[in-house]
Amino acid sequence: MRINITVPVLNEEDKLEASISRVVRFVEEHLTTHQFEIVIADNGSSDHTPVIGRELSRRYHSVKYLRIGERGRGRALSQVWLASDADIMSYMDVDLSSDLEDFPRLIQPLVYGRADIAIGSRLLPESTVTRCFRREIISRAYSTILRVTFRTIIRDAQCGFKAATGAAVRHLVPQVEDCSWFWDTELLLLAERQGFRVEELPIRWVESMDSRVAIVQTARDNLHGLYRLRKTFRRGQFSSVTTSLSAGGPRPPLAGR
Template sequence: MTVTTPRPREPLPIDTVGIETVLDVVIPVYNEEAGLEPCIRRLHAHLTTKFPYGFRITIADNASTDSTLAVARRLADELAEVTVVYLAEQGRGRALRTAWSTSDAAVLAYMEVDLSTDLAALPPLVAPLISGHSDLAIGSRLARGARVVRGPKRELISRCYNLLLRGTLAARFTDAQCGFKAIRADVARRLLPRVHDPAWFFDTELLVLAQRAGLRIHEVPVDWVDDPDSRVDILATAIADLRGIARLTRATATGAVPVSRLRDQLGRGPIRVDTPGVPVSLPTQLVRFAAVGVASTLAYLLLFLLLRLGMSAQPANLLALLVTAVGNTTANRRLTFGIRGTRGAGRHQFEGLVVFGLGLALTSGSLALLHALTAPGVALELAVLVGANLAATVLRFLLLRGWVFHPRRQSWPSPGDDRP
């Protein structure tokens, strides 16, 4: 059955006539006395020559303990378009909420003080908001067309984080943490009171709420060069982000986030469903995924016993696993993620086998590592296998939800796909 939902009403373009400040760019800083001045002067020169409307640059000092605040105030005295906001507490999210909430600009943006993102992407970032095409805009280092220079460690962390967001919160944006974003002020006034994180998870929470509210999020592929002097504590940030994901997942699952009321307040109406039939509820998907998993396990055991009558254990195990892996992907495609028709089925099966292979490598690798380190008993082997299989199951669900059957990918044509 095809479900038809009303298309969200289009946002109105911003009437720039009579508005003194169209764009307010916030630069959150903490102990940046050396890098602040060149950043502000470069940004100010770019906006002066490239941006056709009135602008402001707001330096949001997060309780710096060096001379950052003095440098900021000196720049504000010299440059009319520069202002300073001082906060007694740290936190990027807290700085953005404070600066955006008190701004009179029509479009609110922010970027990092290191200017890792090429400023040439700024006009394409804010233009869709001024024209009324979009409600939010984000720079993306992972979108097609982006050019990124950074180490493999940060690249891996970034991709894993965004895959985790797809698997847990069904995120449709590609890059949550790129420090290059903009939002319409009228939208920000509705969303900011609902965003609770005061630190690095602020971006993700804002984007997830915007997506759930049916807002248009525009992505701009950026040229981005990693700052080798970055002082971000990766481990502490990762732990905080995982806590934020757990909190937001729980809030959306229990209804603590008033998505329907937010959509009504923003005038967007029911959110558009790009892929009819795809379950939106994470708990529903988890229940169906678990049911398919139990059925697959029983089918595997039965098939293994039948094959074992005519062949040795290893080939029987491999064949039973392959057959049930294909069946598992087919069942999850139809039952868990609600995808019908034959379009993309071949690609789904191939990617499903890749996911199966990763899970198999995780369980087999864990067992091999155990035997390499010690001579385990049966109880220890079973404990390791149970733990590895649990991890493999979580990995499989995240990859199926965030990659193989992600709603955004279902609209992409693949060579040889048949229409339903």
Template sequence: MIQSFISVVIPVYNDLPALKEAVPLTLKMMDDVFSGFEIIIAEDASTDGSTECAASWQEKDSRIIHLHRDQRLGRGSALTTAALQAKGDIFCYFDVDLATDMSYLPQLIRAVTDGADIATGSRLLSDSNITRSLGREVKSRGYNWLVRFILRSRLKDHQCGFKAFNKDKLLSLLPEIKDTHWFWDTEVLVRAQRKGYVIEEIPVIWREGPGTTVKSQDIWKMGRSILNLWWKLHVP
């Protein structure tokens, strides 16, 4: 059993059906493997009942913390807020739809306890097992190629919502992170590499869910974000 105290964050925005399934499954996984943990539901001004669901879980279990915001400020902003309030030695998060197989969570966290500064699930390693539409596959590979080419990242997959951090290392990085939405994941990994952080990619089983909160406009914004980050890193 892993002895470190773990802060697990589930970012949520209008994800009521997925949230109802994710919380009990996460509790069971954490109880089985980890000696001490907290689960933070970082809920970003939901309007579909996710707010009330998260609040009810907080009332039922003292290990669950509900962070609610009245105004939607973005997924990345919610993760930053959660990191600043987390009590764990290790900070990890995964998407509420549980697209990444939860059985990989102990391996993800153990990579950090064994010395990595960051561990991240990767859908683009040869040992990964991925099921998703052709369109999404093409967009993902194209996006990650641009990040490697333009931002000189050495990683295969930047946007898999399945990551763990040495929390002290993450806190030292957060003042530099400017993105507040989906590009947050990529910016964290790119800036961490420039600081010499040890990052371990882990092959995972990943299944595309029936819906996604990543919209077409988000993809275009993330493309512009790649160029914007390059400018910030290279132009005084």
């Protein structure tokens, strides 16, 4: 299968070279039966990220560097995923907080047609997570709000380690309005609402202290996002799958696990 790995970046000159080289080596060694395109999605970097990104795209034939005009991690992901004709799209943070060894497990449900979207999770009993107390609390509180207000079975909507089939991406991503951090939650709630199968997998996660996230502002934006989506869902939009997604046809709505 053709698999896209998107790595969104904002001012990541320190980590970019080592991380992309690790990803390239990993897929060449461990996932030999698939073809990979690794896309560095940069919008807004003002350091040497563009120079390093272009150099990496010359060094490795599987790597592409893409500069997007406006800022926003969600905008970058939407643009790359919609432009790709890969069978499976995925993304991971450049700090590789999620263990690369978990990547084959992430794409497996999609490769075997068991799910439409697969997400790494730091909030399952089997997850192994090293991160600061503050972010752990915020993440758990957000997860609880999400589950209570949307009756979702998804626990960790915001983990930077996700994959989706091309068909799911083409159907769902154009519906996502958020261009920043809420993009992930919006994608997943829209997916679940429309009967796509989301599989959540425990992963190993080691937080990098060098973060681009303004935690309080992002938490506030995410709550606003939930409020907006709740209103949209109440109006009855996005209540069922309208198209056949694959040879298997429309998926039944998700039930509890």
